[in-house]
Every structure is written in structure tokens, then in C-alpha cells.
Amino acid sequence: MKTDDTQARDAGITLFEILVVMVLIALLAAFVAPRVISYVGRSKVDVAEAQMASIATSLELYYLDMGRYPDAQEEGLQALVEPPADSPAWQGPYFSNASGLMDPWDRPYGYALDAETERFTLTTLGRDGEEGGDGEDRDLSRS
Numbered sequence: 845m846k847t848d849d850t851q852a853r854d855a856g857i858t859l860f861e862i863l864v865v866m867v868l869i870a871l872l873a874a875f876v877a878p879r880v881i882s883y884v885g886r887s888k889v890d891v892a893e894a895q896m897a898s899i900a901t902s903l904e905l906y907y908l909d910m911g912r913y914p915d916a917q918e919e920g921l922q923a924l925v926e927p928p929a930d931s932p933a934w935q936g937p938y939f940s941n942a943s944g945l946m947d948p949w950d951r952p953y954g955y956a957l958d959a960e961t962e963r964f965t966l967t968t969l970g971r972d973g974e975e976g977g978d979g980e981d982r983d984l985s986r987s
């Protein structure tokens with residue numbers, strides 16, 4: 845039979861046990877958190893590439909209806925969502941949601957049109973919003 849003193853010691857969690865659990869949680873977080881964060885960053889790059897492919901398809905559909913791509917200066921990518929002025933051939937919207945015209949870092953995709961070759965280029969500057977960079981910060985483009 846245990847005495848009251850023995851029962852009191854066995855009933856609770858010791859400070860040492862709490863510290864061991866906290867150290868294990870900290871070690872787990874130190875090894876797992878960077879890996880999870882890198883997956884999130886990589887997924888944003890993948891989302892940007894998928895969105896640019898979708899926008900490029902929408903631009904091709906716009907071209908089939910209108911016989912031209914949207915003017916980069918006056919209409920921009922917004923022409924995929926809202927009809928340009930005096931455009932009876934517009935059969936859109938060609939892109940379902942204007943928020944999809946923003947990259948995963950909440951900046952609008954760049955859109956340029958070479959008038960001579962009738963080739964468009966879609967761009968995003970990546971996570972840092974500046975030209976150049978590696979990994980998540982690299983620039984993405986699609987023609």
C-alpha cells in the first residue's frame with residue numbers, strides 16, 4: 845500500500861518530463877518547418893506556371909474570336925474578362941475570374957505584345973517582385 849507522499853509524487857508530471865516533450869517538439873519543428881515552407885513556396889511557383897498557361901489559352905481563344913490579341917497598353921489582360929469598347933465579335937469572358945489575372949504573390953501578370961510578330965509574352969517576377977533571382981524569386985515567362 846502506497847503512502848500519501850508516494851501517491852502525490854506519482855500523480856503529476858514532472859518538470860523534467862515537460863522539458864523532454866518540449867525539446868522533442870522543438871526538434872521536430874526545426875526539421876519539419878523548413879521542409880513545409882519550401883513546399884509552400886514551390887507550390888506558388890507551380891500555381892503561377894499553371895495560371896500563365898491558362899491565361900495563354902484564354903488569349904488564344906480571344907484571338908480566334910477577335911482576329912487579334914488584346915492591345916497591351918490600352919486593353920491588357922482585362923480584355924479577357926470585360927469586353928473592350930465597340931467589340932461585337934467578343935464572345936467572352938475568356939477567363940472566368942479577374943482575380944486569376946494576379947500572380948500568387950498578389951501582383952498582376954505582365955503582358956506584352958509584339959505588334960510585328962503578333963506574339964505575346966506573359967511574365968511574373970516571382971516572390972521578390974524584382975528581376976532575376978533563383979528558386980521562388982526567379983522570373984517566369986510564357987510566350
